[in-house]
Amino acid sequence: MKTIQEPARTTPVTREVDVLVVGGGPSGIMAALAAAEEGLSVMLIESRSHLGGNLTIGLPVLGFLDQHTRPIIAGLPQKFIDRLRLIGSASEHRPCPLHMSLTLVDPEAVKTVAMEMLLERGVEIRFYTWFASPIMAGDRLRGIITESKAGREAILGRVIIDCTGDADVAWRAGVPCEKGDSQGGMQPPTLMFCLAGVDTDQLRMSLCNEPQNYIADIIPPEYFGRNRQFIVVGLRQLIRQARADGLRLPTERTIVITGLRPGEVWVNMTRVKGVDGTDPSSLTSGEIETRRQIENITKFLIRYVPGFGSAQFIRTAPFLGIRETRRIVGQYVMTREDILECRRFTDAIAVGSYPVDLHRPHDNDCTLEYCGDSYEIPYRSLLPQGVSYLLIAGRCISTTHEAMAAIRVMSTCMALGEAAGRAAKIAVRHGLAPADIPIATLQQELLCAGAFLHSGSLH
Numbered sequence: 001m002k003t004i005q006e007p008a009r010t011t012p013v014t015r016e017v018d019v020l021v022v023g024g025g026p027s028g029i030m031a032a033l034a035a036a037e038e039g040l041s042v043m044l045i046e047s048r049s050h051l052g053g054n055l056t057i058g059l060p061v062l063g064f065l066d067q068h069t070r071p072i073i074a075g076l077p078q079k080f081i082d083r084l085r086l087i088g089s090a091s092e093h094r095p096c097p098l099h100m101s102l103t104l105v106d107p108e109a110v111k112t113v114a115m116e117m118l119l120e121r122g123v124e125i126r127f128y129t130w131f132a133s134p135i136m137a138g139d140r141l142r143g144i145i146t147e148s149k150a151g152r153e154a155i156l157g158r159v160i161i162d163c164t165g166d167a168d169v170a171w172r173a174g175v176p177c178e179k180g181d182s183q184g185g186m187q188p189p190t191l192m193f194c195l196a197g198v199d200t201d202q203l204r205m206s207l208c209n210e211p212q213n214y215i216a217d218i219i220p221p222e223y224f225g226r227n228r229q230f231i232v233v234g235l236r237q238l239i240r241q242a243r244a245d246g247l248r249l250p251t252e253r254t255i256v257i258t259g260l261r262p263g264e265v266w267v268n269m270t271r272v273k274g275v276d277g278t279d280p281s282s283l284t285s286g287e288i289e290t291r292r293q294i295e296n297i298t299k300f301l302i303r304y305v306p307g308f309g310s311a312q313f314i315r316t317a318p319f320l321g322i323r324e325t326r327r328i329v330g331q332y333v334m335t336r337e338d339i340l341e342c343r344r345f346t347d348a349i350a351v352g353s354y355p356v357d358l359h360r361p362h363d364n365d366c367t368l369e370y371c372g373d374s375y376e377i378p379y380r381s382l383l384p385q386g387v388s389y390l391l392i393a394g395r396c397i398s399t400t401h402e403a404m405a406a407i408r409v410m411s412t413c414m415a416l417g418e419a420a421g422r423a424a425k426i427a428v429r430h431g432l433a434p435a436d437i438p439i440a441t442l443q444q445e446l447l448c449a450g451a452f453l454h455s456g457s458l459h
């Protein structure tokens with residue numbers, strides 16, 4: 001490959017903070033809130049114009065409840081949902097046999113409420129700013145270089161939390177990372193889109209009353225009779241029929257989610273195999289291809305699925321939703337067995353119950369594996385190998401491809417963010433590296449804040 005030599009340059013240090021959070025999605029919002037609780041200086045860098053990450057693409061938050069409908073995520077994530085509920089912008093946690101629970105959130109309210117909560121805690125937010133490269137002193141991460149319309153800046157932090165979803169900071173700092181399955185295959189991305197004018201009562205009552213025609217995966221027909229807000233996954237026979245009639249569709253399953261407003265439905269059905277969310281050319285072809293798929297998917301819903309006869313296309317999500325990219329190889333790598341055997345850890349910092357929900361990289365279908373209860377997530381999975389003063393939260397923590405498919409839901413990512421933020425605060429308070437903080441102190445602090453740490457304590 002042809003290369004050029006970039007000239008060396010002097011970069012201004014514009015900020016020095018106690019805790020620097022990179023990425024303002026579900027994990028980053030919670031990390032910054034937790035770190036700022038006792039007046040530490042906390043800054044959050046976000047490349048987009050708003051907070052929320054995938055909380056803003058029309059998805060419900062899954063997994064606040066476990067497989068027995070008990071709450072397993074509380075603390076700051078629950079406070080965030082409570083704030084949204086105060087203004088009618090979130091639903092309650094609704095049990096779901098397939099997804100454990102769904103909590104509907106309004107994407108626009110998420111952006112505003114998250115921003116106000118961070119500003120109330122004194123977090124300095126910087127939008128339109130990209131993490132570009134790490135500043136290292138030996139194996140210690142000292143800060144980051146950012147790129148923006150103002151040029152390059154250096155921002156120093158005593159502890160840095162990578163909440164980019166893609167482990168951008170960890171990877172550039174030299175932390176070993178993995179991508180995808182044993183062949184590098186990653187879960188495909190989806191461009192979410194929204195339809196209005198859907199008769200969601202007709203949809204749910206057709207599912208309830210005509211189970212011979214409208215078959216959902218795992219969720220029993222009577223569920224739809226009882227619930228006005230729901231996710232439909234399935235209707236595979238309608239997809240087969242539409243294909244036989246000549247319609248090209250990219251998925252084997254219909255996935256639609258009711259919105260908070262009457263008649264609003266979010267569609268989770270575009271998908272492209274082989275997209276790498278860390279490669280802008282690949283991302284671009286993913287955006288182009290998924291956008292082109294919307295027309296046929298909408299035709300399918302209007303022609304074949306009950307309740308969609310008068311539906312109108314409203315909007316797409318602001319960006320292509322990326323399910324999987326890099327995962328750090330940290331001090332402990334969580335596995336599929338840890339999930340399915342409900343393993344417990346002495347350094348547990350969060351509890352999950354969401355199944356291994358793998359949108360398979362090499363075909364158009366999905367694998368779902370349930371553990372029957374809950375599993376714990378160890379602090380060591382937030383700690384990278386080889387680089388100190390760095391914590392990772394969100395979907396890119398240290399797991400295998402299969403375990404990532406379980407911990408990736410947004411309730412869990414929020415809980416991981418809270419744990420990372422509290423760990424960073426303890427590290428700064430005691431002048432320690434995050435890897436050296438007493439785990440009992442972190443666990444005690446999380447428990448005091450209302451978080452769940454141990455699956456056993458639920459019984």
Ligand SMILES: Cc1cc2nc3c(=O)[nH]c(=O)nc-3n(C[C@H](O)[C@H](O)[C@H](O)COP(=O)(O)OP(=O)(O)OC[C@H]3O[C@@H](n4cnc5c(N)ncnc54)[C@H](O)[C@@H]3O)c2cc1C
Pocket residue numbers: 022023024025026027028045046047048051052053054055059060061062063129130131132163164165166168189190191268320321322323393394395396408409410411413
């Ligand atoms: C199509 C799809 C459907 C899904 N369905 C569900 C669902 O129904 N319910 C559910 O709970 N979960 C769902 N998930 C999973 C969930 O959305 C993600 O796993 C979760 O949002 C990850 O949270 P995060 O904080 O790690 O990252 P993200 O939500 O991706 O947030 C990362 C943030 O970091 C910012 N950022 C990234 N790189 C940089 C950089 N270099 N510099 C500055 N900022 C940066 C981004 O702009 C973003 O705001 C779905 C995911 C996808 C893609």
